[in-house]
Amino acid sequence: MRCSIKYNWPLLVLNSQSMSVLGSVVHWFRLDLRVHDNLALRNAINEAENRKNFLRPIYIIEPDILKQIRGNRLRFLIQSLHDLDANLRKLNTRLYIVRGKTSECLPELLKKWNVKYLTLQVDIDPFYIKQDEVIENFCDKNDIFVVKRVQHTVYNPQTVLKKNNGNVPLTYQKFLSLVNDIQVKECIEIKKEISEDCKSSDFNSKSYDVPSLTEIELDESSDFKYPGGESEGLKRLLTYMAKKQWVCSFEKPNTSPNSIEPSTTVLSPYISHGCLSARLFYHKLKQVESEMRHSEPPVSLLGQLMWREFYYTAGTGTENFDRMVGNSLCTQIPWGNNKDHLKAWSEGKTGYPFVDAIMRQLTQEGWIHHLARHMVACFLTRGDLWVSWEEGAKVFEDLLLDYDWSLNAGNWMWLSASAFFYKYFRVYSPVAFGKKTDKDGLYIKKYVPELKKFPSEYIYEPWKAPQSVQRAAGCIIGENYPKRIVDHDKVHKENMKKMSEAYKINKEKKALKRPRSD
DNA sequence: GGACCGGTTGTCAGA
DNA sequence: CTCTGACAACCGGTC
Numbered sequence: 001m002r003c004s005i006k007y008n009w010p011l012l013v014l015n016s017q018s019m020s021v022l023g024s025v026v027h028w029f030r031l032d033l034r035v036h037d038n039l040a041l042r043n044a045i046n047e048a049e050n051r052k053n054f055l056r057p058i059y060i061i062e063p064d065i066l067k068q069i070r071g072n073r074l075r076f077l078i079q080s081l082h083d084l085d086a087n088l089r090k091l092n093t094r095l096y097i098v099r100g101k102t103s104e105c106l107p108e109l110l111k112k113w114n115v116k117y118l119t120l121q122v123d124i125d126p127f128y129i130k131q132d133e134v135i136e137n138f139c140d141k142n143d144i145f146v147v148k149r150v151q152h153t154v155y156n157p158q159t160v161l162k163k164n165n166g167n168v169p170l171t172y173q174k175f176l177s178l179v180n181d182i183q184v185k186e187c188i189e190i191k192k193e194i195s196e197d198c199k200s201s202d203f204n205s206k207s208y209d210v211p212s213l214t215e216i217e218l219d220e221s222s223d224f225k226y227p228g229g230e231s232e233g234l235k236r237l238l239t240y241m242a243k244k245q246w247v248c249s250f251e252k253p254n255t256s257p258n259s260i261e262p263s264t265t266v267l268s269p270y271i272s273h274g275c276l277s278a279r280l281f282y283h284k285l286k287q288v289e290s291e292m293r294h295s296e297p298p299v300s301l302l303g304q305l306m307w308r309e310f311y312y313t314a315g316t317g318t319e320n321f322d323r324m325v326g327n328s329l330c331t332q333i334p335w336g337n338n339k340d341h342l343k344a345w346s347e348g349k350t351g352y353p354f355v356d357a358i359m360r361q362l363t364q365e366g367w368i369h370h371l372a373r374h375m376v377a378c379f380l381t382r383g384d385l386w387v388s389w390e391e392g393a394k395v396f397e398d399l400l401l402d403y404d405w406s407l408n409a410g411n412w413m414w415l416s417a418s419a420f421f422y423k424y425f426r427v428y429s430p431v432a433f434g435k436k437t438d439k440d441g442l443y444i445k446k447y448v449p450e451l452k453k454f455p456s457e458y459i460y461e462p463w464k465a466p467q468s469v470q471r472a473a474g475c476i477i478g479e480n481y482p483k484r485i486v487d488h489d490k491v492h493k494e495n496m497k498k499m500s501e502a503y504k505i506n507k508e509k510k511a512l513k514r515p516r517s518d
Numbered sequence: 519g520g521a522c523c524g525g526t527t528g529t530c531a532g533a
Numbered sequence: 534c535t536c537t538g539a540c541a542a543c544c545g546g547t548c
Contacts, residue, residue: 171525171545253527298526307526371527378528422543426528433528496541503543 023053024113024200028060028106029095030128030274031152032121033080034230035087037187037277040119040149045093045194047117054200056113057088058096060106066216069398072366075218076228076401080275081210083229092193096208102131107138113200119147121274124157124316125405152274154282155179155309157316168317168329170420172298175310187280225365226269226401233270240265241284248294250301257371258354258434258443265301266367268402271308281305308407314420315406322409323390329419332509333502335381335388342387344485345380346395348448351477351484352430354460355379357447364447366401377415378428382495384486389416417499424499427492431460450481 027044035041041057048055059081066074085095098105110118118139123129132148139146150156160178161168169175202208213220226232241247255263270276285302288294297303320326324333344350348359358372368376373396379385380392389412396412397403413419434443441459445452451462453473458465463477463484470476477483 173525174546251526255527257527300526303526374527417543420544421525422545423525423528424543425541426543428528429530432530500541500543 022114023051023117024048024115025051025053025055025117026110026113026115026119027055027057028118028120029057029084030059030121031123031272032274033059033084034233034275034277035084035091035190036230036234037151037280038121038190039151039188040121040147042188042190043147043149044117044119045091045190045198047119048198049195051116052195052197053116054113055093055194055198056096056115056200057093058098058109059084060098060100060102061211062101063099064101071218072399073401073403074216075213075224076226076269076273076366078211078213078216078218079224079228079232080230080273083231083275085210087230091190092196093198094203094208095210097210098208103134106135110138110142110144115144117145117147119149121152122148122150123152124312126322127405152278153309153312154184154278154305155182155313157309157313160309160313161317166317168314169310170314170329172307172310175313176297176306179306179309184279184282187277187283226266226367228269228273228275228401230270230275233267233276236265236267236270237276237281237284240267241288244288244291247285247288247301248292251295251299252304252370253299255369255371256437257369257375258357258438259369260443260446262367262369264369268404269367272402272404272407278305278308308404311406311410314410322393322405324388324418327419330413331418331502331506333382333416333418333499336386338385338387341385341485342380342391344482345376345385345387345392349482350379350430350486351463351482352379352488353441353444353448353451353462353481354434355430357444360447362396362399366399373411374415375428375430375433377412379430381412381416382424382499383427384430384488384491384495386491386495386498389413389418392416422503424503425496427496430488435460448481450475 025044025048027041032038032040044057045055047053081095081097088095098109109115120132136146138144150158159182160175163178164174169178252264267276267281271278271281282302282305285305289302294300297306314329315321318327318329321329324330345355346359348356348363350356355376358368358376361372362368377389377392380387381389393408393412396408400408410420414421417424434441438444440456444459451459451473454462454465454475455469455473458469462470462475462481465473465477475481
């Protein structure tokens with residue numbers, strides 16, 4: 001179990017000055033790329049100042065990550081690191097970028113720097129859990145005190161699970177009832193400049209600088225829609241919180257998935273990277289809501305934040321949460337394995353313009369509206385292509401700026417009707433759904449420019465356009481834009497039957513597992 | 519055990 | 534333009 005450890009050593013234990021000068025305190029940044037509301041960072045600063053130790057806030061860039069994540073997310077990360085460095089410098093410290101494999105270079109540095117105290121944020125992604133175990137073992141053996149803080153969510157998922165007798169709350173309402181009476185603590189502030197004594201001799205070394213975008217072969221010149229960083233995140237938060245009427249009347253299902261400019265806040269990339277504290281968002285929302293009548297969860301803005309908490313709780317309390325097999329929450333469904341369909345979907349070449357527009361916006365900008373995610377996730381899985389939600393989740397992991405381990409797996413299970421949501425007969429139509437908020441298909445015309453000149457009448461179903469219309473629009477279906485890869489009307493009904501079968505088997509299995517009461 | 523309720527966000531036809 | 538029911542009938546939580 002990962003919980004924060006309280007630090008109680010009396011300060012008098014270490015009183016030799018020569019000893020304390022040699023020691024270092026490290027705060028290890030991962031998914032908490034901010035100075036505000038960062039308790040682990042403040043713990044590190046206090047410890048360094050009290051003991052006159054060197055303070056080294058670090059971030060580790062793994063060589064693999066440059067290959068693993070695509071341009072948009074990598075760019076967001078690098079921008080966030082630049083901003084973090086700048087914000088740390090305002091406090092008279094800096095960010096030390098370390099390059100290498102964490103399991104190798106971190107123990108080496110902890111020794112080299114004579115680190116006595118390491119602080120970090122608890123993260124629940126199995127990747128981090130595994131990595132942390134290695135590092136914590138090393139620290140244990142080398143008398144390095146480790147302080148871990150839960151600060152990526154408003155509530156501590158472990159606390160919520162405990163309140164539910166160790167069980168994962170399976171409905172949103174149940175989750176809300178569990179957190180209803182939990183008091184949310186105020187945010188942490190770090191304002192005071194850090195003492196000169198905490199600067200090590202290598203403070204000005206360029207070798208620890210944040211790499212430039214050009215250095216890692218990313219375009220620096222373009223104007224980016226969602227620049228990374230704490231400063232951007234805070235600015236965005238304050239801009240939206242100032243629109244009090246908008247905040248209080250927000251209802252998610254009434255926002256548009258296909259407006260040209262986002263109809264929601266796009267705070268998610270900042271929260272997922274920890275550029276913005278979820279708790280700060282919570283308190284700001286509470287403050288605005290206290291002033292007037294407002295919408296309520298699940299549809300309100302606060303409700304959106306609670307969805308994140310809901311999935312974090314489920315992800316924390318479930319083995320193999322990001323997989324179907326071995327995942328107790330997930331209905332076992334015999335998904336197919338059509339690689340061509342998966343490829344067409346991920347590249348925005350399904351022949352369904354609305355689906356393709358969404359996938360292309362995702363590739364280009366790294367963000368799509370939540371309901372747009374519904375559309376394409378349903379289409380890939382239970383709606384049309386019958387491809388496993390795990391495949392879709394991998395593509396989202398690659399492309400989304402706001403990629404988050406527990407939210408990604410949780411939402412994919414929701415949309416594929418594998419967990420949390422079960423009304424599999426509610427299928428999104430790739431033709432009808434987008435029309436509700438964008439009758440003329442302006443969104444499609446922006447992201448699928450081949451179809452720019454198509455008349456609105458055919459923009460959602462270009463295969464229906466007569467040859468003469470296709471020629472006039474300069475786009476022949478099957479040549480300049482793909483023919484649709486499946487017939488939605490036909491295939492979604494077949495898939496519903498398959499879902500029904502899978503549910504039936506699932507039910508029988510569950511009945512077998514249930515202990516008999518005689 | 520069983521009945522009932524409610525679930526952020528479906529679609530289509532018809533009133 | 535908004536509302537309704539049919540479609541076919543899911544699940545978890547509660548009493």
